[in-house]
Amino acid sequence: MNQKELQRLVEDISINYFHKPFLHQVKINKRMRTTGGRYHLDDHHIEINQHFLAKKYHADLIGIIKHELCHYHLHLAGHGYRHRDADFKILLQRVGGSRYAPDIGLRQKQNKKYFYICKNCKAIYPRVRKLDTKRFVCGKCHGKLVLKEKNEIF
Known part of the structure; x- marks a missing residue:
């Protein structure tokens, strides 16, 4: 999946599940190891872990996108967008987003030297x-x- 396809997927999920458009940019981050995605408060773009773009992780990718869109829409609406906020938990459950990114073996144990x-x-x-x-x-x-x-x- 490339940048344009990912952008289109996020926009479609935003309309279908949140009934609001996603008006910002989605970026692919190749360096992520412990997280599936990240929402940036300053410029409202979303980063997605490149490893989840493989076809075998498509269901996980959808859950990650829904999770980040919860942050996005709640933050722009002025509601509780943090993981601990009730607004976030309720919306995440309503749209069926994933609470945590699954461990797909990217976390490497650091050798103590x-x-x-x-x-x-x-x-x-x-x-x-x-x-x-x-x-x-x-x-x-x-x-x-x-x-x-x-x-x-x-």
Whole structure:
């Protein structure tokens, strides 16, 4: 599915389920990993995760579009558009949108490369990125952190 087809699909869903036109732009986001879509409050465009454009995820894509259109129409109408708002929950249920984007295997577990150990209480802090040990201390006892090799700890 390309940009024009996605735009047309969103406009059709907006008219059919919300009975209001979608007057802004839909964009495809290739970098999304943990979410299916995103509504932008500032310029009202909607971004859709590129991975959900595959034919096998079409039903999930429809649910994601309905979810983002709930944000869109409620925000423009001045009603509660956040996930926690009753207006949002009621409209989402009425149109049959998805509450959460399904996990299709895009979430990658980050490998912890760096292991810091507290000199005082021996608490272990696995991290993906390096820490500045002059700036950060142990969260439990405020002791000094030392970088260790994985095989030194386990």
